[in-house]
Amino acid sequence: MHFPLATVALATLATTVSAANFQVQVGASSQLAFSPTSVNASVGDTVSFVFNPKNHTVTQSTFPAPCQPMSGGVDSGFQPVAANATNVPSFTVTVNATTPLWFFCHQTGHCEEGMVFAINPTANKSFESFQAAAKASSADGTPASTSNTTGSGSGSGSGSGSGSSTSSTAPTSSSSSKSNGAVAAGARAGGLLAMVGFAAGILL
Ligand SMILES: *[C@@H]1O[C@H](CO)[C@@H](O)[C@H](O)[C@H]1NC(C)=O
Numbered sequence: 001m002h003f004p005l006a007t008v009a010l011a012t013l014a015t016t017v018s019a020a021n022f023q024v025q026v027g028a029s030s031q032l033a034f035s036p037t038s039v040n041a042s043v044g045d046t047v048s049f050v051f052n053p054k055n056h057t058v059t060q061s062t063f064p065a066p067c068q069p070m071s072g073g074v075d076s077g078f079q080p081v082a083a084n085a086t087n088v089p090s091f092t093v094t095v096n097a098t099t100p101l102w103f104f105c106h107q108t109g110h111c112e113e114g115m116v117f118a119i120n121p122t123a124n125k126s127f128e129s130f131q132a133a134a135k136a137s138s139a140d141g142t143p144a145s146t147s148n149t150t151g152s153g154s155g156s157g158s159g160s161g162s163g164s165s166t167s168s169t170a171p172t173s174s175s176s177s178k179s180n181g182a183v184a185a186g187a188r189a190g191g192l193l194a195m196v197g198f199a200a201g202i203l204l
Pocket residue numbers: 036038039040
């Protein structure tokens with residue numbers, strides 16, 4: 001009764017703090033990197049990727065093939081940002097699994113420079129080993145470990161066949177709110193962020 005505003009703020013926090021939001025800079029300071037390079041997230045948490053100048057993507061891949069789009073995975077598509085941009089795009093995924101989730105930048109050469117990201121890497125499948133595999137990929141993203149000897153040889157199962165993986169695969173639209181059972185992608189998380197910020201402002 002005496003503190004109706006504080007009560008509202010607490011109620012707001014109770015509904016939003018249960019899901020954390022992680023902000024990840026894509027290509028900050030002109031570096032071909034995600035910062036941070038990985039996060040530990042729970043189901044329901046969101047990860048918002050903020051695109052710095054240049055022309056990057058956030059594209060889901062798999063541990064064995066770091067630089068190849070995962071079939072049915074989420075993909076921001078190319079996000080060109082001018083050097084003097086004041087309003088930069090972001091792309092948010094909602095974490096929907098406790099298993100590791102792997103991502104890379106699909107811009108030519110960036111993955112091979114180590115521009116990769118992980119959600120919930122493990123000791124056995126570490127960010128470092130994922131990044132090392134990315135750097136060892138050939139220019140077209142083919143994993144270095146792909147056997148080239150006689151035998152099945154098709155490797156990672158992402159199945160691009162004749163090698164060209166030009167267009168950003170987006171069979172499940174990245175702007176819709178659902179995707180492949182691992183993560184869901186959406187365009188903006190500004191509302192949730194603003195709500196948390198507003199509530200925290202009241203309490204602090
Ligand atoms: C994630 O958790 C692991 C294991 O608890 C820890 O070693 C690592 O530093 C954490 N990573 C981040 C980015 O917090």
